[in-house]
Every structure is written in C-alpha cells, then in structure tokens.
Amino acid sequence: MGLFFCVIGHPIEHSLSPWIHGQFLNMSGKQGIYRTLDVPEKELGQTLQFLKKLEIDGFNITVPHKERIIKYLDELDPLAEQMGAVNTVVHKEGKWFGYNTDGKGYIRSLQSEYPDLFVDQTDKKALIIGAGGAARGIYFALMDSGFKQIDLANRTVERAHQIKSSNISTDVFSLQEAEEQLGIYDLVIQTTKAGMYPNVHEHPLSPMNVKHRAVVSDIVYRPIETTFLAAARASGARIHFGHGMLLYQAAFSFELWTGIPIDPAPLLTPLEQKLKGE
Numbered sequence: 001m002g003l004f005f006c007v008i009g010h011p012i013e014h015s016l017s018p019w020i021h022g023q024f025l026n027m028s029g030k031q032g033i034y035r036t037l038d039v040p041e042k043e044l045g046q047t048l049q050f051l052k053k054l055e056i057d058g059f060n061i062t063v064p065h066k067e068r069i070i071k072y073l074d075e076l077d078p079l080a081e082q083m084g085a086v087n088t089v090v091h092k093e094g095k096w097f098g099y100n101t102d103g104k105g106y107i108r109s110l111q112s113e114y115p116d117l118f119v120d121q122t123d124k125k126a127l128i129i130g131a132g133g134a135a136r137g138i139y140f141a142l143m144d145s146g147f148k149q150i151d152l153a154n155r156t157v158e159r160a161h162q163i164k165s166s167n168i169s170t171d172v173f174s175l176q177e178a179e180e181q182l183g184i185y186d187l188v189i190q191t192t193k194a195g196m197y198p199n200v201h202e203h204p205l206s207p208m209n210v211k212h213r214a215v216v217s218d219i220v221y222r223p224i225e226t227t228f229l230a231a232a233r234a235s236g237a238r239i240h241f242g243h244g245m246l247l248y249q250a251a252f253s254f255e256l257w258t259g260i261p262i263d264p265a266p267l268l269t270p271l272e273q274k275l276k277g278e
C-alpha cells in the first residue's frame with residue numbers, strides 16, 4: 001500500500017504542499033498521495049478523529065490550526081513545545097507526534113544559499129522584523145544555529161518583548177528605530193505580512209540604510225520579489241527569497257514521515273516558475 005499524507009488548513013486551496021510533496025515522492029521512488037483538506041476551526045476535532053481511523057501516515061497542519069492541534073497529540077517535540085505551534089504530525093504505532101519544521105526549514109534554506117552567514121556567527125548581528133508565529137519560529141531556530149545577537153522589531157513593540165529569550169542578547173525596537181540603525185546588521189529577516197499579495201506595495205520599513213553585502217530575507221513568497229527585497233537589492237544587500245523556506249520545511253516533514261532525507265534545491269527554480277505562473 002502507498003503512503004497517505006495531507007495538509008489541513010483554512011483556506012487551503014492555494015497550498016503548494018501537494019505539488020512539493022508529489023515531487024518528493026517521485027524523487028524518493030515512494031508510492032503515495034498528498035491531499036489538501038479544507039477544515040474550518042469548528043470541524044477540526046471531527047476531522048482528526050476521521051484521520052486517526054484512516055491511519056494516515058502523517059500530515060501538515062497550517063493556519064489557523066497550528067496551536068489548537070497540540071491538544072490532540074500524544075507527544076510533542078521540545079522545539080514545537082517551545083514555539084507553542086506544530087506544523088507536522090507523524091503517526092507511529094497508533095500515536096501522533098507533533099513537530100515544527102518551519103524555523104529549521106527557514107535556516108536550512110538560508111544556509112544553503114549563504115553558508116558564509118553561518119561561519120563565526122557569534123560576531124554577527126541579526127534583526128527579525130515582526131513578532132508573529134513565523135518570527136518566533138525563526139528566532140529560536142536562529143538561536144539554535146549559533147547567533148548570539150538577535151534583535152526584534154515590530155509594529156506592536158510589546159509582542160516582540162514576549163518572544164525574547166534570556167539565553168541570548170536581544171534588543172527590541174519599533175519599526176522606525178530599526179530602520180534608522182539597519183546598518184549594524186549582517187542579516188535582516190522580514191516576517192510580517194506587509195508586502196504580501198494583494199498589498200504588494202507595502203513594506204514594514206525602508207531597507208535603504210542596510211549594510212553593504214548584508215543578507216536581507218523576506219519570508220513572503222507571493223510575490224517572489226517583494227517591494228522590501230527589491231529596495232534592499234538596490235541598496236547593495238544580498239537577498240534571499242521566501243519560497244526556499246517552503247521547500248526546506250516540507251523536506252524536513254517528509255524526512256520525519258519516511259526517514260528519507262531530501263535535497264530540495266533542484267526544486268527551487270521550478271517552484272519559482274510556478275509562483276510566477278510560467
């Protein structure tokens with residue numbers, strides 16, 4: 001029998017996960033299917049009961065269920081527990097195990113394009129813009145990867161204070177303060193929804209003062225090149241697109257389900273073409 005996976009979310013019709021995991025199944029020579037399940041909040045419990053009976057091999061869980069899923073799990077990975085959110089569930093011998101591959105996936109995608117960032121990173125300074133679930137995941141994964149100074153900037157400054165860990169050095173700034181001192185950072189990561197389709201002209205702050213050759217990254221991937229990234233490139237930064245994160249977090253999920261490691265790098269260009277509608 002083939003493998004059976006799905007992603008649960010609402011809305012979910014534009015999810016790229018079925019395409020990505022279809023490619024992984026092909027690459028690994030495994031038989032299987034991966035489907036989307038559009039599940040509104042009030043139907044989550046019922047849907048999960050159904051999936052348990054079907055003995056699904058694993059599933060992804062996305063907005064708006066990443067926090068609520070936790071109470072239905074038998075075990076929770078420490079990183080997912082720290083983040084308070086799960087994006088991957090693995091079925092093993094009748095039990096459900098929850099993980100979060102978002103932050104790790106993001107770091108791996110950044111590392112594969114800019115390995116120099118992860119050499120002597122104790123001397124480097126990073127700034128995360130935003131303080132939602134995505135920012136939290138990236139903050140902890142970046143900390144695990146060895147960064148010792150990770151600052152946070154958010155429209156609502158109080159939310160950024162809530163993410164702050166005592167294990168590293170973190171200063172919290174307003175967006176305006178961050179914009180003014182952007183030149184001190186080697187890595188700047190934009191995690192807010194500003195600039196996401198259809199609000200493509202928005203950006204949380206101007207990257208004009210960015211350090212020359214700093215890496216500026218945006219996790220928004222619709223459009224691929226946000227207004228923020230275009231301005232960062234024009235100011236002399238090296239840029240990193242958001243769709244890499246999508247591929248690498250999916251590769252970590254696939255490995256958790258099947259034990260098969262996948263190098264998703266060959267899919268970067270085809271995914272880019274898909275996102276551009278080519």
Ligand code: ATR
Pocket residue numbers: 129130131132133134135154155156157159191192193194202203204
């Ligand atoms: P996610 O879990 O995807 O990160 P979220 O928890 O809704 O989403 O967080 C969204 C983030 O985008 C927040 O940091 C939010 O800022 P606030 O905390 O002040 O709400 C930020 N955000 C959303 N729209 C924004 C905009 N137009 N300009 C600046 N920041 C924005």
